[in-house]
Structure formats: structure tokens, C-alpha cells
Amino acid sequence: MTALHLAVYKYETRRKLDVLELLLKSGANVCLKAATPPQANKLSIVRHEVKGMSDVPLETKKISLDQKTSLLLALEMKSALYLRGWEYRHWDPVLKLLANATSKLLLEKGVHERSPLHDIAVFINHGWNDVFESGNHSLVEVHAEGKDFSALRILLRDASKKIKLNLDSTHMNKLELKDISFTVAKAMVKFIYTGSVDQEFMDHRGIDLFQAAHKYGVELLKTLCEVQIIPTQDNWIKLLTAANDCESDLLTLKCARSIEDVMLKREENIYISRSSFADTRFGGPNQLFQGPDHVN
Incomplete structure (x- = not known):
């Protein structure tokens, strides 16, 4: 301490x-x-x-x-x-x-925010080019939270070193994604296919997706999450915890700025409330009972 x-x-x-x-x-x-x-x-x-x-x-x-x-x-x-x-x-x-x-x-x-869109476009084009050139369309069963879905093996292998090592270390066409939900697993694989994440999903599950991307080494998805996640009073603790655990200076900065902005607005509101209350000491409430022709 x-x-x-x-x-x-x-x-x-x-x-x-x-x-x-x-x-x-x-x-x-x-x-x-x-x-x-x-x-x-x-x-x-x-x-x-x-x-x-x-x-x-x-x-x-x-x-x-x-x-x-x-x-x-x-x-x-x-x-x-x-x-x-x-x-x-x-x-x-x-x-x-x-x-x-x-x-x-x-x-x-x-620390500053930078757009990952160009790097993501290059990554997606490279992945699908590998699929076309190799002619390899073999599938892998992706398993998460007791459920399965299929995905192209070559795309998953190219997505991160951790996933490649996981797939190459077993002789089965199965990828076990532990400690993440089925919904988040599908969103991560969808990003590997398309290079995008729906903003609505990011608003509700973005922090979970960010942690999954960090755990499995999908760096471009992690960067996209850092850019698209919006700090709010409801997610400050969860977001700052994830930023700490996943070593994200950018999310820490965004969260700190959000906290500072809210605290400043509260200060301003308190000042306005006190000023309004002070005005009542000088006849403010009496104006409610004065006619339109009243002149001070």
C-alpha cells in the first residue's frame, strides 16, 4: 500500500x-x-x-x-x-x-486515442486473401459456455498468436474459449470475419469483449474496444478495473476524464442551486405575489 x-x-x-x-x-x-x-x-x-x-x-x-x-x-x-x-x-x-x-x-x-480502422481493414483483407489463395476452407468448432459454433480455421489462426498456439497444440478441430460468454465469443469471431462490432453491443458488452480480446491476444479488437467504449457513471468501476487488469492507459484516461467531467458538473449545479437560494433572501419569493404592474 x-x-x-x-x-x-x-x-x-x-x-x-x-x-x-x-x-x-x-x-x-x-x-x-x-x-x-x-x-x-x-x-x-x-x-x-x-x-x-x-x-x-x-x-x-x-x-x-x-x-x-x-x-x-x-x-x-x-x-x-x-x-x-x-x-x-x-x-x-x-x-x-x-x-x-x-x-x-x-x-x-x-497517451492519446488513434483510429485503428486502417489497420483493421488491412488485417481483414489479409485474412480473406489467405483463405482465397490457400483454398483452405476447413472449419473449427468454437466452444464457449457449453455451446458451439463453426468458424474458418485459417482466419482464427491468423487472428492472434495465442489462438494459433491453441489450435496448433491440439489435433482436434476445436477451439475452447474459457471464461468468456458464448455471446462475447461470437462477437469476437465476428470481428475476425468482418472487422467490426455493433455499437449497441459495444455499449452493453464492450468491457467484456475488451477483456476477451486481451485474454486471447486479438490486439486490433482490443484497440477498437478502447476507442468505442464510452465511460459512464454506471460502468466506471468495471471499466477502470478492466483497464487496470488489461494494462490499458487509454481506457484509464477516458474513465478519469469522464469522472472529472461529472464532478465538475456537480460542482456547477451546487453553485447554481446555492446562488438561486441566495436570491430568495432578497425578495425572490415575494415576486410570485406581485402584480404585472409592480415597479421596484
């Missing part, structure tokens, strides 16, 4: 940003992942009482720390600190601070 992770962990009780800000200004690496604590794999987080609800018992939530960045840890802690519909918005400044620091670090590192 780094000092930055510890500061995030302690924020729930301290409610101050000073230590986090000091560590970041001192050069702490916000993208550094935490190692597993020596004697515990999880942190114990206490769900604190909400004012006016003292009769509600305290709860403890366990959060795994291993291989998490400070931003992901903060997201998971905020998610754990929900209590009967109460959202712990006091974590928003932490998320904004860490998301901003993450974005800056990755941009300085040169």
Missing part, C-alpha cells in the same frame, strides 16, 4: 484533502497499483451513521486492495459507503482530484 492509497483509505474519517494534495504535489504516482497487504487481502470500511438515523447499526464492508490504483480504490470506497439511499457526495472532491491527476499524468505520458 502506498502513502496515496493510505490517504484515500483515511479520507472517510478525516474528510480533508490536504494530505492527498500534498502527496500529489510531492510527485506521488497516482497510477501506481497497490500490492497486496502482507497479512490481509481486504480493507475494512465502516459505513458511518447518517445524521438523524442513529438507530441504524454500523456496517462493515470489505474491499480488496490488490492491484488497485488510488482512483479505483476511491471509487470502490464511495460505492461501499452507500446507506439506504444516501449517497456519500463528500467523496466527490477526492474523485475529482485523483481523476484530474490521472488525466494529467497519462497525457504527459503521451
Whole structure:
């Protein structure tokens, strides 16, 4: 656990940003992942009482720390600190601070989005040219989640070194895709055939497809997923976890920017609400009862 992770962990009780800000200004690496604590794999987080609800018992939530960045840890802690519909918005400044620091670090590192469409077109043309030139139309049974479908062996072999090794290491015309769903397996093979993924599928299962592409070494599909996946509040934790596990700086950057944008909008809304409330102190509500001919 780094000092930055510890500061995030302690924020729930301290409610101050000073230590986090000091560590970041001192050069702490916000993208550094935490190692597993020596004697515990999880942190114990206490769900604190909400004012006016003292009769509600305290709860403890366990959060795994291993291989998490400070931003992901903060997201998971905020998610754990929900209590009967109460959202712990006091974590928003932490998320904004860490998301901003993450974005800056990755941009300085040169992380940016690039279109993979040209490389995908070359890949698809090469694959089908190999099918035509070789005259080899032998099929492989692709097995996932207890179901099978057929695909051209030569296209699958050309798709990635991992799949080629898998096929060449067995004497059977069968490819076992473990730990991924049948739907995701079909989408991955469809990409190998066509070079495309439906955006609707990407919106709903894009993170799963990205993880499958990483696991089986289909790099162009992984790159396409990085470009097409859209970060939302509903997928921040899952997306950042996948980005961490699959070493995707681009998805980490996109997620950090999304978090930062949402936190800034919340700040603006709070400011507008407070300004509107302040206006009522100067006769705002009385205007509701004044006639159209009233002159101040």
C-alpha cells in the first residue's frame, strides 16, 4: 500500500484533502497499483451513521486492495459507503482530484486515442486473401459456455498468436474459449470475419469483449474496444478495473476524464442551486405575489 492509497483509505474519517494534495504535489504516482497487504487481502470500511438515523447499526464492508490504483480504490470506497439511499457526495472532491491527476499524468505520458480502422481493414483483407489463395476452407468448432459454433480455421489462426498456439497444440478441430460468454465469443469471431462490432453491443458488452480480446491476444479488437467504449457513471468501476487488469492507459484516461467531467458538473449545479437560494433572501419569493404592474 502506498502513502496515496493510505490517504484515500483515511479520507472517510478525516474528510480533508490536504494530505492527498500534498502527496500529489510531492510527485506521488497516482497510477501506481497497490500490492497486496502482507497479512490481509481486504480493507475494512465502516459505513458511518447518517445524521438523524442513529438507530441504524454500523456496517462493515470489505474491499480488496490488490492491484488497485488510488482512483479505483476511491471509487470502490464511495460505492461501499452507500446507506439506504444516501449517497456519500463528500467523496466527490477526492474523485475529482485523483481523476484530474490521472488525466494529467497519462497525457504527459503521451497517451492519446488513434483510429485503428486502417489497420483493421488491412488485417481483414489479409485474412480473406489467405483463405482465397490457400483454398483452405476447413472449419473449427468454437466452444464457449457449453455451446458451439463453426468458424474458418485459417482466419482464427491468423487472428492472434495465442489462438494459433491453441489450435496448433491440439489435433482436434476445436477451439475452447474459457471464461468468456458464448455471446462475447461470437462477437469476437465476428470481428475476425468482418472487422467490426455493433455499437449497441459495444455499449452493453464492450468491457467484456475488451477483456476477451486481451485474454486471447486479438490486439486490433482490443484497440477498437478502447476507442468505442464510452465511460459512464454506471460502468466506471468495471471499466477502470478492466483497464487496470488489461494494462490499458487509454481506457484509464477516458474513465478519469469522464469522472472529472461529472464532478465538475456537480460542482456547477451546487453553485447554481446555492446562488438561486441566495436570491430568495432578497425578495425572490415575494415576486410570485406581485402584480404585472409592480415597479421596484
